[in-house]
Amino acid sequence: MSGDEVVIIGAGICGLATALALHMKGIRSIVMEKSESLRNVTGAAITIRPNGWRALDQLGVSDILRHTSIPLQRERVVSLDVERLDEISLYHCVGETRCLRRKDIIDTLYAALPPATVKFGCQLESIKLDQHTTKPILRFIDGTTLTTKVVIGCDGAKSIVADFLNLKPTKKFPLCEVRGITNYPFGHSFTYEFTRFKKDNLLVGRIPINNNSVYWFCTQPCIPKDERIWKDPEMIRQHTLQLLSHYPEEIQEMIKTTDTNSLSLKQLRYRAPWDLLMGTFSRGTVIVAGDAMHVMGPFLGQGGSASLEDAIVLARNMAQIMGLNHVRKDEEAFYRFVRQRRIRVVRLSLQAYLIGMISGTSLRLKKFICIMLVTLLFRNQMSHMDYDCGDI
Numbered sequence: 287m288s289g290d291e292v293v294i295i296g297a298g299i300c301g302l303a304t305a306l307a308l309h310m311k312g313i314r315s316i317v318m319e320k321s322e323s324l325r326n327v328t329g330a331a332i333t334i335r336p337n338g339w340r341a342l343d344q345l346g347v348s349d350i351l352r353h354t355s356i357p358l359q360r361e362r363v364v365s366l367d368v369e370r371l372d373e374i375s376l377y378h379c380v381g382e383t384r385c386l387r388r389k390d391i392i393d394t395l396y397a398a399l400p401p402a403t404v405k406f407g408c409q410l411e412s413i414k415l416d417q418h419t420t421k422p423i424l425r426f427i428d429g430t431t432l433t434t435k436v437v438i439g440c441d442g443a444k445s446i447v448a449d450f451l452n453l454k455p456t457k458k459f460p461l462c463e464v465r466g467i468t469n470y471p472f473g474h475s476f477t478y479e480f481t482r483f484k485k486d487n488l489l490v491g492r493i494p495i496n497n498n499s500v501y502w503f504c505t506q507p508c509i510p511k512d513e514r515i516w517k518d519p520e521m522i523r524q525h526t527l528q529l530l531s532h533y534p535e536e537i538q539e540m541i542k543t544t545d546t547n548s549l550s551l552k553q554l555r556y557r558a559p560w561d562l563l564m565g566t567f568s569r570g571t572v573i574v575a576g577d578a579m580h581v582m583g584p585f586l587g588q589g590g591s592a593s594l595e596d597a598i599v600l601a602r603n604m605a606q607i608m609g610l611n612h613v614r615k616d617e618e619a620f621y622r623f624v625r626q627r628r629i630r631v632v633r634l635s636l637q638a639y640l641i642g643m644i645s646g647t648s649l650r651l652k653k654f655i656c657i658m659l660v661t662l663l664f665r666n667q668m669s670h671m672d673y674d675c676g677d678i
C-alpha cells in the first residue's frame with residue numbers, strides 16, 4: 287500500500303459509508319478493520335429516520351435497503367404501570383422511518399465498495415506523527431507500521447484515534463440495553479409501528495423489520511454483576527426473561543424465541559455534550575467521525591444516521607478542497623467538516639443525554655432539571671429528523 291492513501295480505521299457503518307462516499311468523489315481509501323471478517327452479526331438492528339434516508343440516498347444504496355424493510359406507520363408508548371396509552375402518528379409527523387438489520391446496512395455498504403477496500407485483521411494499536419514530515423504513523427497490534435497521508439478514525443466508542451486527539455474519555459450511562467431479532471418463518475401479527483412498553487423502570491421496544499422479523503430491545507437500569515453474561519447469549523435471554531416476568535405474555539414469547547446469535551447486552555456510553563462543544567476532533571491530517579467522535583445513548587435512535595451524515599459531509603469537503611489552491615488541503619477540509627458538524631452533533635447528543643438521564647438517574651432533582659431542559663431546548667422533539675446533510 288502506498289503512503290499517500292486515505293486510511294480509515296474501522297469497518298462499521300461510519301467507516302464503510304465514508305469509504306463509499308470518498309469513492310463516489312474519486313478519492314481512494316483503504317479501511318483497516320480489527321475483526322477477521324465483516325462485523326455484521328452483532329448489534330441486531332437500528333431505526334433509520336428521514337435524515338438517515340437522505341444520507342443513504344446520497345450514497346446510492348437507499349433503494350437496496352428499502353427492499354429489506356417495511357416503513358413504520360406510527361409510534362406508540364404503552365405505560366403498563368398506569369394503563370395509559372400515548373400515541374403519535376409517525377406516518378404524518380416525521381416521514382420515512384424503517385428498522386433495518388445492521389447486517390443489511392453493513393453488507394450493502396460493503397458490496398458497493400471497490401474490491402479489496404477493506405483489510406481485515408488489522409487492529410490499530412497507536413498513532414504518532416513523523417517528526418520530520420508530520421505524516422501519521424500507524425502501528426498495528428501485529429507490530430506492522432504504516433506511514434500515510436490521512437487517517438479517519440471510525441473506530442467506535444473506544445477509539446484509539448480519539449485517544450490520539452486527546453479527547454476526553456467517553457462516559458457510561460447508568461443503563462444497559464439488551465437487543466435481539468425474533469424471526470417468524472410464517473409471519474408475525476404485529477402492526478408496523480414502533481411500540482415502547484414501560485413498566486417497573488424498564489423500557490421494552492418492539493419494531494417489525496419486515497413480515498418475518500421483529501427487532502426488540504430492553505433498556506434496564508441494572509448492570510448485571512455476573513461478568514459471564516456479556517458474552518453468553520443464553521444468559522442474556524434468561525436474565526431478560528427474569529426482568530420482564532411481569533410483562534405481557536406476547537413479549538416474553540418474543541424473547542424466548544429470539545435468534546440466539548442476535549442477542550447482545552451493552553452498557554450504554556456517551557461523549558458528554560459539553561466535551562463535544564469544546565473537543566478538538568482533528569489534528570493535522572488525523573480526524574474522527576461516527577461514534578469515535580460523538581457516541582451517544584440510543585434514546586433518539588440517531589447515532590447510526592449521524593455517522594452516515596458525517597460520511598457525506600466529510601467526503602464533500604475533502605473533494606471540494608482538492609480543486610482549490612490550498613497548501614494544507616486535508617487540514618482545511620477537516621476544519622470545515624468539524625465546523626459544519628459540531629452544532630449538529632452537540633444538539634443530538636444533548637437531547638439524547640437528557641432523555642437518557644430522565645430514565646437513568648435516580649436523583650429526583652437531576653431528573654426534574656433534565657425534564658425542564660428537554661422541554662425548553664427541544665420544543666419539537668422530532669425536529670432532529672428534518673436535518674439534511676446536503677449533496678455529496
Ligand SMILES: Cc1cc2nc3c(=O)[nH]c(=O)nc-3n(C[C@H](O)[C@H](O)[C@H](O)COP(=O)(O)OP(=O)(O)OC[C@H]3O[C@@H](n4cnc5c(N)ncnc54)[C@H](O)[C@@H]3O)c2cc1C
Pocket residue numbers: 295296297298299300301318319320321325329331332333334408409410411440441442443444445446463465552554575576577578584586587588589590591592593
Ligand atoms: C443499544 C444501541 C441501539 C442503537 N440504536 C440505534 C438506532 O436505532 N438508530 C441509529 O441510527 N443508531 C443507533 N445506535 C447507534 C449506532 O449503532 C452507532 O452510532 C453506529 O453503529 C456507529 O457506527 P461506527 O461505525 O461509528 O462505530 P462502530 O459500529 O462501533 O464500528 C467501529 C468499527 O471499528 C472497528 N475497530 C474498533 N477499534 C479498532 C481498532 N483499534 N483497529 C481497527 N478497527 C477497529 C470495530 O471492530 C468496528 O467494526 C444504537 C447504539 C446502541 C448501543
